[in-house]
Amino acid sequence: MSTAWVSRYAHRAKNAGSSAIRELLKVTSKPDVISFAGGLPSADAFPVQRFQEACEKVLREQGAHALQYGTTEGYEPLRELIAANMARYGIKAHTENVMITSGSQQALDLIGKLFIARGDRVLVEAPTYLGALQAFTTYGAEYMSVPVDGDGMITEALEKPLRARPKFMYVLPNFQNPSGVTLSEGRRHQLLILADRYGIPIVEDDPYGQLRYEGEHLPPLVVIDRENLRRDNGYSIGNVIYLSTFSKTLAPGLRLGWIVAPPEVIAKLVQLKQAADLHTSTFIQYVGYEVARDGFLDRHVKAVRELYRERRDVMLAALAEFFPPEATWTRPHGGLFLWVTLPESCDSRILLQSALQEDVAFVPGDCFYATPGDGARRHMRLNFSSATPGQIREGVRRLSLALRRELVMA
């Protein structure tokens, strides 16, 4: 090991650690292991042929442009398509409100870079998306957490932390990763009222919003944002920065996401993105546009919903069949995950070791807490999108064996 380099790591790199869980979960690549651990979309959902045709068409008709450097903001027709798509959900963004990113993960990193100075506080849900914590922690974020219940973030518990003036709130309103819960409409309004009262902006991360399997679509925070009411000039974007991605609707290997923000914020993000990677792959943006256009995205999302709804239902049925009555779980209306709460005597990290002996894996709940959470270790996140229905049933059965063994020993 080169000590000359190791002793020179910057403070931000010292904050970034590889987790013990990641080491444990390496075994999930073994063929016999059924993994509910990753957040992977199903490979069965990838529209491979459409991609193949799109690649050929782009190279045939626009090869010279598609293989050239592009603008940092992103390929204009793709930004227009995204803006038009979001308009159907009430988000009235103009093209200049939209910047393409290399996945939403890059959006989170750029937001961290733009807003977080060392020691700044960010208000997050407990639990929340681990990748956001990784991105923000690199810039020295400290956290305040507000717990989540079956209706999403408990807005009744927000005022006290808001008085401590966090830089911003990071919120996952739809089928939250990891818990699968959705912020109720009443709480969405309450959240915006409080955000406005205390002058604290919101980053709304919405990778799963289109993957709803039941119930009515709820208005995004960026739409409810009270700034909308004040401004009628077409920029519906005020105190909320909105993020989404094609990772869960088309394919995560594309690395195509986007940020919706006021133009002045986009201008700053453009400078930071320039420093990071100049722009997201031109070729991939052309291909993504070609794939999504002419209504394909909508038709495809409908098929993906069918596929995942069935898998969710298989997992719910298997949990009801095999799990002991002391365990409870969420019933997500969309997304890729559900969240199990184990009996008080159980520790999900210990359960994971035992589950791996049964060749089944999940992520223990405490990984998703920014601050030590009450009973964090009683939870586990189960992904239902990537395994087949047969594997889901068998995996839940195996998991129940490990759980019953732990319960006997507890």
Ligand SMILES: Cc1ncc(COP(=O)(O)O)c(C=O)c1O
């Ligand atoms: C809540 C949330 N935000 C962002 C991301 C990152 O997605 P992308 O593949 O677009 O980088 C994920 C991925 O799982 C996620 O669950």
